[in-house]
Each structure stands twice: as C-alpha cells, then as structure tokens.
Amino acid sequence: MHAPDTPRSRDTYDYAVIRVVPRVEREEFVNVGVILSCPTAKFLEARIEVDEARLRAIDPDIDLETVRRHLAAIEAICAGGPGSGPIGLLPQRARFHWLTAKRSSIIQTSPVHLGRCTAAGSSLEHLMDTMVRVRR
Template sequence: MRRQAISYAIIRFRPHAETEEFANIGIVLLAPQIGYLDFRLETKRFGRLTSFFDSVEATTIRSVLKNYDAELKRIRDIAGHNGSGQARFEFEITDNAEHLFVALTKDREGVIRFSEVRFAMTEDPKSKLDELFEHYVRRNFASSIYREGLLERQVRTMLKLREIDRNFKRRSFDDGVYSATFPFVELADDKPIKILKPIYLGQDDPSRILDHGNKWLFTVNRLKQLLPRDIVFAVEGPAGHSPRRRAFQEAVDQFRASDIQVVDATKERELLEAVQS
C-alpha cells in the first residue's frame, strides 16, 4: 500500500469551560484519498476521568461518552466507511468524508472539544488510528504495540539509509481463511523471496512474551506454503536472567526450531547481515 497523507484530531473531554482542563478521550482520522473517515473513542476505561473530574458524576461521564460514540458512528456511516477504507456507495464520496471531518472538528462550545487538526503520512490509516489512540488516549508509550511499531520504524530507517528499502514492501498473505501482513517482504519480479519481521518480546509478563511469540510462530506455520523459505525475525527482549528472559529465550528457541532465522533487533550489523545475505 502506498503512503498517503492523513489528517487527525484528538477528541477531548472538557466538562468545565471555566478552568479549560481537559482529558484526551479519542481520535478521529481522515484519509481523503480513499474517503476513509473513522474514529476511536474511550468507552471502557473511566477511572482517569472520574478521578480527575471528581465533581462530575461517573454516570454522567458514561452517558456523555456513550451518546457521543453513537453520534460518531452515525457520522462515519454517512461518510460511507465500512471498516476497510472502501466506500459503500457507487458514487464518489471522498469530498463527503472530508467535509464531514472539517465540520466535526470545527471549534464549538460543549463538553466535547477537539485539538487542532494534525497531519501525518502512513501506509495503513486503520493501523495509524490505533497507534494514535494508544499514544494519546491510552498513553501506552511503553506498550508492546508501541514498542513493536518503534522497531518497525527503526528497521525502515536503516533500510532507507542503506538504499535498499525499495526492495522491501508490505505484503499480506491469505490462505482463504487466515491472513497476516508482514511489514518487510523482499520481492524479486514481484515474487516474495525473504520476510523480515521485527518482533517485540519484552512484555511485562512471561506468559505474554510466550503468547506473542506463539502468535507469530502459528502465523508462519499456518501460511508456510505461501511464504518464502527465508524468514528473519528481528527480536527485542528483556535483559538479565529473570523469568521474562527465560520466556524470551524459549520463544527464540521455538522460532529457530521452525527454521526461522532470529537476529537481535538492537544490533544493526547483525540485522544488516541477515537482510543482505
């Protein structure tokens, strides 16, 4: 998928106009080239809001967010978004989605406000929406999703610096029932010859380390007939000799037992040798 420009705004809860205090509660995102308009709103975790705005009843906060979630869904449906970034209608709706985004994020009075509109580039608007939500709302700066995203960006930067990024593309594989997307697939005459997948295995619980490792091990084994034989996992894990480290080592051993090459994502030379071999 080609990189494209997106616009987004942070949705904020500001119950007291007098103090101008607010809390981030969601993200709304527009990808105008494909008429994609979608959002993510916090509708499950209210502890931060009820603690910070202790003069507002918890039932009131829940009601406000529930009603606003329904309103955003209605607006998204008007834009014709069906969850895949494609229009549901036969006519062109790109302008419709863009106009709705502008109207939605326009500054107005109320307990729900928006930040200034911001811009970014991405290959996958849906993944970018999830990433922004985790960052600005869930504040998972050190979460496994965020750290794995950082690893991918570091690898992409390294490939660009070596001027070999053109050889690697994001590619999905689908056996008709199960599908998976790999961020770096080396192609030769549009045929996949190598996969490079950065994987973060430094989760705060040993079970979660093994679960995440097993997820990618299952993916490779499930799609083995469709994937190239040369598969490299660039992993980052915990240091020391803790149970987390033992779980990490067990996951690495399982990868290697399935003929997957494993390299240290933090060692650029080792990673480059695996990419260029």
C-alpha cells in the same frame, strides 16, 4: 464505509484528538479518542475509549451516559449513512471538518494535524496508543 486497510503508497491523512472537557471553565480535559481522515483511501473513522476514572478525577459528578451518547454520535457521523443524521449524509471531508470545528462544549477536538501512512487503520491504532491510552 472505508476501503480495506491494505498496504498502499504513502497517503496523506488528517487527524484530531477527541477530548472530554468536563468543566469547560477549568479547561482540563482527558483525551478519549481520535478521528482520522484519509481521502485517498476513502477512510474516515473515529476510535474512542473512555477512561471513566480519569474523567471522574476531574469531575466526580460528570454525566458519563451523556458523554458516551455524544461520543457515539461522532462514530456514527464518521460511518455516515441514513442512520447518522443530516451531518452523516455529507461527503467524508465535510463530515471531518464539521467534527473538528472549534467548540466550547464538553466534547472538543484538538487542532487538526497531518500525517502520512500506508494503512490508515494502522495509523489510527498507533495514534490511539500514543495520544489516548495510558500505559499502566
């Protein structure tokens, strides 16, 4: 759980973009979400939106059910608590670092980036607009 998204002084946050890499050997990916950690606000959250058409354009045979299950695990780990498995019981910063560790699997994250905000939830929404959502 995180603190309410109320205006406050400018806090430092870290974020990483969540990517789905359907065929790892080709290194093509689609951004599907963002993980944002703001320790001062006790905020750790992942927001995910899967554009199935974009993923199928890269790999028509992608197993979207498996992808969604693994992405849901990221959200659960961010939320923490008993239902989120052993990683979800770690402190927030440890969970963020575990989630953003380099991997060579179908679900990956970008390098970690730094920002400053007055409201972590609003910053997460802004990152989704600029890094994940495609303007139509």
